[in-house]
Amino acid sequence: MPELTVPTLRELPLRILPPALLRTGRYGLGGRGSAHLVERHARVYRRTWGVLISGFVEPLFYLLSIGIGLGKLVGTVTGPGGHVIGFTSFVAPALLATSAMNGAVLDSTFNVFFRLKYAKLYDSTLATPMRADEIALGEIGWALIRGSLYATAFMAVMLALGLVHSAWALLDVPVAILIGFAFAGAGMAGTTFMRSWQHFEFITLSTLPMFLFSTTFYPLGVYPRPVQMFIEVTPLYQGIVLLRGLTLGIVGPGLLPRVGYLVIMGIAGLIVAGRRIQRLLLA
Amino acid sequence: MDMPAEGASGHTEAAGRLPEEQETYEGLSVPAGMVCDVAEREVLIRARGLTKVFGQFRAVDGIDFELTRGEVFGFLGPNGAGKSSTMRMIGCVSPPSGGELRIFGLDPVNDGPSIRARLGAVPQEDTLDVELTVRENLLIYGRYFGLRRDVIKERTARLLDFVQLAERADDQVEPLSGGMKRRLTIARSLISEPEILLLDEPTTGLDPQARHVVWDRLYRLKQQGVTLVLTTHYMDEAEQLCDRLVVMDRGKIAAEGSPRELIAAHSTPEVLELRFRIDEQEQAVEKLADLPDVRIEVLADRILVYTADGDAALADVGRCGLEPLTSLIRRSSLEDVFLRLTGRRLED
Ligand SMILES: Nc1ncnc2c1ncn2[C@@H]1O[C@H](COP(=O)(O)OP(=O)(O)O)[C@@H](O)[C@H]1O
Numbered sequence: 001m002p003e004l005t006v007p008t009l010r011e012l013p014l015r016i017l018p019p020a021l022l023r024t025g026r027y028g029l030g031g032r033g034s035a036h037l038v039e040r041h042a043r044v045y046r047r048t049w050g051v052l053i054s055g056f057v058e059p060l061f062y063l064l065s066i067g068i069g070l071g072k073l074v075g076t077v078t079g080p081g082g083h084v085i086g087f088t089s090f091v092a093p094a095l096l097a098t099s100a101m102n103g104a105v106l107d108s109t110f111n112v113f114f115r116l117k118y119a120k121l122y123d124s125t126l127a128t129p130m131r132a133d134e135i136a137l138g139e140i141g142w143a144l145i146r147g148s149l150y151a152t153a154f155m156a157v158m159l160a161l162g163l164v165h166s167a168w169a170l171l172d173v174p175v176a177i178l179i180g181f182a183f184a185g186a187g188m189a190g191t192t193f194m195r196s197w198q199h200f201e202f203i204t205l206s207t208l209p210m211f212l213f214s215t216t217f218y219p220l221g222v223y224p225r226p227v228q229m230f231i232e233v234t235p236l237y238q239g240i241v242l243l244r245g246l247t248l249g250i251v252g253p254g255l256l257p258r259v260g261y262l263v264i265m266g267i268a269g270l271i272v273a274g275r276r277i278q279r280l281l282l283a
Numbered sequence: 284m285d286m287p288a289e290g291a292s293g294h295t296e297a298a299g300r301l302p303e304e305q306e307t308y309e310g311l312s313v314p315a316g317m318v319c320d321v322a323e324r325e326v327l328i329r330a331r332g333l334t335k336v337f338g339q340f341r342a343v344d345g346i347d348f349e350l351t352r353g354e355v356f357g358f359l360g361p362n363g364a365g366k367s368s369t370m371r372m373i374g375c376v377s378p379p380s381g382g383e384l385r386i387f388g389l390d391p392v393n394d395g396p397s398i399r400a401r402l403g404a405v406p407q408e409d410t411l412d413v414e415l416t417v418r419e420n421l422l423i424y425g426r427y428f429g430l431r432r433d434v435i436k437e438r439t440a441r442l443l444d445f446v447q448l449a450e451r452a453d454d455q456v457e458p459l460s461g462g463m464k465r466r467l468t469i470a471r472s473l474i475s476e477p478e479i480l481l482l483d484e485p486t487t488g489l490d491p492q493a494r495h496v497v498w499d500r501l502y503r504l505k506q507q508g509v510t511l512v513l514t515t516h517y518m519d520e521a522e523q524l525c526d527r528l529v530v531m532d533r534g535k536i537a538a539e540g541s542p543r544e545l546i547a548a549h550s551t552p553e554v555l556e557l558r559f560r561i562d563e564q565e566q567a568v569e570k571l572a573d574l575p576d577v578r579i580e581v582l583a584d585r586i587l588v589y590t591a592d593g594d595a596a597l598a599d600v601g602r603c604g605l606e607p608l609t610s611l612i613r614r615s616s617l618e619d620v621f622l623r624l625t626g627r628r629l630e631d
């Protein structure tokens with residue numbers, strides 16, 4: 001039997017959270033069992049690895065067409081802290097954030113819904129010592145492993161195109177994973193409330209506008225103040241500000257609350273998802 | 284609870300007198316073999332007034348039972364009797380709504396994962412992982428139990444042989460026949476070498492040949508001393524496999540005992556089955572009711588005459604001037620027990 005291709009990554013979910021956080025009473029935030037679900041997914045995707053490519057090429061196409069193509073027309077924009085920067089450098093970190101969001105949402109919604117309602121995967125999983133919260137963390141962990149591969153590949157392209165302007169960009173991949181964590185948690189939690197595929201319209205309805213309006217292609221300043229205030233509280237905006245700051249080397253303590261925002265969003269999603277799966281399947 | 288079967292009740296009561304010892308023993312989780320004295324009649328599952336309510340509906344309505352290590356215990360009952368609901372509570376995938384349930388001395392609500400680690404479950408509907416091959420199904424399921432890959436690999440080879448699926452090891456699951464899927468589910472449930480194997484209607488929906496293969500495998504497990512809990516609505520399945528069973532109907536236990544005890548307690552040794560022309564049936568029922576020492580049950584297509592001596596009863600039938608189209612003398616079965624206890628038939 002061939003060994004698993006990513007043996008070190010299998011244990012990743014364990015390292016995302018300190019062990020003390022992993023279990024509180026009957027519910028927890030995942031545990032050892034999460035890694036087994038990740039192993040299961042890795043096995044399935046080893047045969048269908050082709051689908052993994054789309055997660056990488058999609059943001060790349062955006063970068064090449066909009067970033068570089070449009071960049072020729074636009075030239076420069078006013079970035080964080082009033083710095084004037086090239087359009088492509090402005091857009092690239094936002095595309096990284098967006099792809100982290102999209103990848104995480106896809107994994108934690110469509111795929112989870114299918115496994116929950118159709119493949120009945122978790123019904124058999126829960127007949128074993130596995131707990132519902134381990135399933136939740138396993139799913140999120142798997143989304144993050146895929147996300148980290150995409151983010152790393154995208155970073156390599158950014159580096160090659162000279163779009164990385166600071167050593168702070170070393171934190172880009174971890175932050176992209178954090179963005180994935182926040183959206184995977186929220187996405188999975190939301191999925192447990194969905195009854196049919198129609199409900200997935202809500203997901204597109206929330207991620208697409210975030211992609212278009214969260215200062216992906218132009219600065220916040222172009223909007224009237226009320227709209228700005230709305231955008232400032234959306235999750236993707238936090239991720240874009242973080243990645244843009246790090247990539248351009250414009251970093252300050254103001255970024256920390258945004259990290260906290262995403263951490264809390266992810267953990268809240270993880271808890272809700274675990275408890276909902278418990279309620280849905282262990283009834 | 285009505286306990287007609289003296290032998291069975293004496294058996295379980297003996298275990299019931301040792302609750303403290305039992306609990307301490309479970310608490311320490313000493314391997315079974317180390318306490319020979321207790322292992323004889325070690326109670327693995329104890330249910331008292333166990334209840335499952337869905338909304339207003341009482342699917343399981345206050346049942347009591349005990350499972351002892353090494354025995355094959357069955358729930359026999361028609362569709363909707365509450366068998367699956369009971370099995371899901373035992374399997375710790377459905378919390379009891381009321382009553383008491385202890386498995387290995389543990390509480391299924393608080394200790395679900397530790398209990399499930401020691402159980403094997405074959406649910407009513409196969410829940411195989413269709414994105415994995417036959418072999419991978421065992422591998423991943425074993426990993427869910429935290430087993431090491433080399434341990435799983437060794438057991439997989441053995442188990443696939445046991446369920447006669449070795450040739451299909453690297454095939455996808457979807458194209459397998461119903462019987463093969465069932466056998467694979469059984470193999471999967473054995474990967475963790477469970478102390479109790481739960482089988483919810485192991486052969487329902489299989490064609491006769493596939494059923495016999497599954498029965499044969501279960502019979503071997505029984506002979507190896509594996510503790511089995513199974514549900515079925517096939518009386519032949521219950522009769523062949525179960526050491527002890529409860530007859531379940533509408534969420535309640537109607538009777539308990541070994542198949543032989545149940546038949547002795549609730550039916551007669553022989554049954555005379557008579558068919559009459561439709562227009563003669565009513566008249567025949569009246570006359571048969573007057574026969575001495577018999578009890579009759581009228582079914583849609585035939586009349587059952589319960590008697591100690593079928594030949595004598597058939598002679599009596601002739602003396603009343605009745606001419607059945609066909610007559611058949613057979614031994615009583617659990618089907619007759621069920622009919623007696625509930626007034627209804629098991630299958631259909
Ligand atoms: N999840 C559920 N929600 C509501 N009713 C249920 C549920 N599960 C089972 N029931 C009902 O409980 C009764 C017993 O079901 P079940 O335990 O599956 O019986 P059996 O396995 O003996 O056929 C049935 O009437 C069934 O409709």
Ligand SMILES: [Mg+2]
Pocket residue numbers: 363366367368407483484
């Ligand atoms: Mg059932």
